[in-house]
Amino acid sequence: MTPLQRVQEQFAKDLIETHTFRGDETLIIRPQALKAVAKFLKETAELDFNFLMDLTAVDYLFFAGGRIQKEFRFEVVYHFYSLKTNHRLRIKVPLAEDHPEVDTLTDLWPGANWYEREVWDMFGIRFKGHPNLKRILMYEQFQGHPLRKDYPFNRRQPLIGPPN
């Protein structure tokens, strides 16, 4: 049984979609279930996903000609890896435009701390329960979140000196 099938069996009602492409397994799940699924992946002995490889986000604002619904504007993407079984699993969590918030994974994988700060900084997605959710790349006085698709690419916010 692959990790994907294990999760399908355990969390059938929280899944939105799953797919597999050449052995790359992806789960799309509801944000409320993220914490439970992540805990299951990490703490089940034969799965043992002990490594959070990557945590990032996507803004689908203008995707498909802007026809993406507001409930699916953002997607947080997690890549898990098990050093013991050599399995990989990708989890995507769609988030709504008006309330982009999801549970933090810092208590399960401490390495999620800076990833989540980066996603907050660049996309403005909040992580509930994060111990220190503040900007990591931009400076504190910076307004907005630059990797959102509605952030004008030519807007300048200089810390000192005249605007460019």
Next chain:
Amino acid sequence: MPFMSSAANFFTSKMSEALGWARKYSIFQYPFVTACCGMEYMSTAAGHYDVDRFGAGFPRFSPRQSDVLFVVGTISHKMAPVLKTVYDQMCEPKWVVAFGVCTCTGGFYDNYATVQGIDTIIPVDIYIPGCPPRPENVIDGLMKLQEKIQKGEQSRTLYDPRTKIGRPASLAQGYSISQHMKNIEASL
């Protein structure tokens, strides 16, 4: 130029010229290296190109002890206050070299994070564009800086992006890849 007499063991000079002469051959540089241009800076400084021939072979990692600020690499808005502080900590007389096109105009980093030319925050004496500039370019810039030091000139003005005053005309347009390709084709 000073008049030297080997027979009479004296020479005449103006004090300012003597000072300029002394200063241009004892440049203590502060390398403010943030990005990939640093590699080119290192190869310029190392034995093959040997920047010590121009009296500039002695990097000081304290702004208090340096005369020339070499800004080497992209400066982000988060880094800008640090650069300004380092510049303010340097003692007079001081000069600034913008090394690489990112420091000159922002280069191709036309985005939310990058300062579009360090001359918007500190006065720049010599611009060395290039991505990165070859060591020959850097040495050319260094010799132009020496001429400037000899004359006792220092840049005091900032570039204002609204009026577009304060930057050499060749740089004011920013970097254009299509023009660059035309220049290369013309030179072949």
